[in-house]
Amino acid sequence: MRTRKYWAPSLLAMAIASPAMASDLNVNGFMSVGASMLDKDNGTEVAGADNQGGFKQDTILGLQVSKQVNDSTSITGQLVSRGSDDYATEAAWAFVTYAVNDELDLRMGRLRIPAFYYSDFLEVGYTYNSIRPAEEVYRLPFSSVDGIDITKRFSSGNVDGSVQFYYGRYIGDFSNSGSTYDADFRNLTGISLTTNMGDFGGRISYNQAELNLQGDPPAGSDLALGILGAQALAGSTDAAEDFNITGQTSQFIAAALTYDNGTYSALAEWTALNQETDLLMDDQAWLVSVATRMGEFTPHITYSTQKDEYESGRVGQIQKQLGLATEESSITVGVRYDYDSSTALKFEIxxxxxxxxxxxxxxxxxxxxxxxxxxF
Structure with a gap:
């Protein structure tokens, strides 16, 4: 959901100063402090919370610095500390921008992957109504890439928009089924199209990467057991080649539609994962969210769901025997209270x-x- 019209879709939109401020170093930031508790302890996993309660999972601090170096070049960096990572700090963004002209930008460095509707402001909780984006849909295990991108802005009649193409590489942690691995995802490539026409907006993106783990999965890990299990169930090593990960391609597609007339707003978003390796499941996920602004209060409701899809034939039978598939959904009801400028209090069930x-x-x-x- 878009929030008040005075807030730009991304905190980075504040980074480029006016010509009169070109000599200044600009510092902006965002922070979320949250607490959550599950009503029972039955093994259900929701947003990293448990039935004892805690503050870490939804607590995030981000600081951003930017400087217009000259008429055509600027630099931007964003450091983020997440409670869910024991407050470890990482550079979510660190790039140089070269403005070819008023409509075309070239960036190089660490960038956000433009996969989702909320990608550009994924961790800036103030920019959306819910406490966190729906996990069923926003489920990629990483959000930044080291590489380059090109963005072309356009306007035609009542339609404004942009096309963004990126290429890069991700080296870092890859989490799957509760285990974390050292990953090297190569040839990360994608394109996204964003459009706005009056109260309506849309976004569509295509992304793909070559999956590589640095070394074999540790003995006893979910992936290692999955590979051994696939070999045993298939009857031979050769027959289980489809269950290897290294060198396989993963594709991610997303599409979103939005509506916001200042009082009522809605977001519908759909995503799909297509895995070349059968050890990681293909899936589809989607959400529908609606909200209404009532002065300082914004009540909202969201339905989100995700379902893994078995392959056909013998491969699908092996996937089922390995216990790879998940299907889950959530209904979230909440209210946002903008009790002061640049500050929002949120309650959610x-x-x-x-x-x-x-x-x-x-x-x-x-x-x-x-x-x-x-x-701030």
Whole structure:
């Protein structure tokens, strides 16, 4: 959901100063402090929370610096510290921008992957109504890439928009089924198209990467056991080649439609993962969210769902025996209260239903959350 019209779609939009401020170093920031608690302890996983409560999972601090070096070149850096990572700090953005002209930008360095509607401001909680984006849809294990991108802005009649192409590489952690691996994802390539026409907006993106793990998966890890299990079930090493990861391609497609007339707003977003390796499941996910602004209050409701898809034939039978598939959904009801400038207080109740977890029957739980989001 878009928030008040005075807030730009990305904190980075504030980074480029006017010509009169070109000699200044600009510093901006954002912070979210949240607390959450599950109503039961039955193994259900929701936003990293448990039934004892805690503040870490939804607490984030980000600081951004930017400087217009000259008429055509600027630099931008953004450091983010996340409670979910024990407050480790990383550079989410660190790039140089060369403005070819008023409509064309070239950037190089560490960039956000433009996969989702919220990608450019993924961790700036103040820019959306919910406490966190729906996990069923926003489920990629990393969000930045080291590389280059080209953005072309355009305007035609009542339509404004941009086309962005990027290429790069990701070296870092890859999390899957509760285990973390050292990953090297090469030839990360993608393109996204964003358009706006009056109260309506849209975004579509295509992204792909070559998956590589640095070394074999550790013995006893989910991936290592999955590979051995696939070999045993298939009857031979050669027959289990489809369950290897190294050198395989992963594709991610996303599309979003938005509406916001200042009082009522809506977002619909759909995503799909297509994995060349059968050890990682193909899936589809989508969400629908609506909200209405009532003075300083914005009540909202979101339905989100994600479902893994088995391959056909023998491969699908092996995937089921390995316990790879998940199907889950959530209904989230909340209210946002803008009690002061650049500050929002949020309350939220999320009922999460795990229909299938690792090919077995799941359970459900309710998550209660509160957070304060600020930009400065």
């Amino acid at each position: 999320q009922n999460h239903d795990e229909k299938t977890i690792k090919s077995a029957d799941g359970d459900s739980a309710t998550l209660y959350s509160v957070a304060v989001d600020l930009v």
